[in-house]
Amino acid sequence: xxxxxxxxxxxxxxxxxxxxxxxxxxxxxxxxxxxxxxxxxxxxxxxxxxxxxxxxxxxxxxxxxxxxxxxxxxxxxxxxxxxxxxxxxxxxxxxxxxxxxxxxxxxxxxx
Amino acid sequence: xxxxxxxxxxxxxxxxxxxxxxxxxxxxxxxxxxxxxxxxxxxxxxxxxxxxxxxxxxxxxxxxxxxxxxxxxxxxxxxxxxxxxxxxxxxxxxxxxxxxxxxxxxxxxxxxxxx
Numbered sequence: 001x002x003x004x005x006x007x008x009x010x011x012x013x014x015x016x017x018x019x020x021x022x023x024x025x026x027x028x029x030x031x032x033x034x035x036x037x038x039x040x041x042x043x044x045x046x047x048x049x050x051x052x053x054x055x056x057x058x059x060x061x062x063x064x065x066x067x068x069x070x071x072x073x074x075x076x077x078x079x080x081x082x083x084x085x086x087x088x089x090x091x092x093x094x095x096x097x098x099x100x101x102x103x104x105x106x107x108x109x110x111x
Numbered sequence: 112x113x114x115x116x117x118x119x120x121x122x123x124x125x126x127x128x129x130x131x132x133x134x135x136x137x138x139x140x141x142x143x144x145x146x147x148x149x150x151x152x153x154x155x156x157x158x159x160x161x162x163x164x165x166x167x168x169x170x171x172x173x174x175x176x177x178x179x180x181x182x183x184x185x186x187x188x189x190x191x192x193x194x195x196x197x198x199x200x201x202x203x204x205x206x207x208x209x210x211x212x213x214x215x216x217x218x219x220x221x222x223x224x225x226x
Contacts, residue, residue, distance in 0.1 A: 099157055105154050
């Protein structure tokens, strides 16, 4: 079945650590996105990528970094510069001119 | 401003009733308005979407009403069922160069349908 796989489902980070969230898609979609979800705030765009080796900042990119070395993969690194990283992180992808497919998310908690 | 304002924040409806969720936008460049349904611990799933050249779109029990002049759109869930209990998000996007299409989301509505 085609879809988006996010891992891990739950992730715990200590203060000052960098952590990387994985996102893999087998839908052959061109564009990929990372959104952050906080209670009562909807989803906010962190980064997106239209093609391999290209990505753009979204509305809340500070403290995050991404890479797009393969069409299928768009990992997100939450750096120690992100002061409030506890949130639910969602990866998504779209084909050219098509709608979003979301992954099941990664819940990141700072301990 | 690219905001999309959604109301109410939470909604409780009896089984068989009609659930209505409203959204308003400011940017007239938006040309695609989807609604997403999200269950706890899961990613959002597309429920229904509309483009501004039509005033209403119906799919089963779900209907989007769109008022271009008022810059408002709403989701109506007819014959609401307990299985509809979820968080609903409206969103809006506009054409952009390249393959990506950024979505601007509303803040979400927590719907509870009582049995």
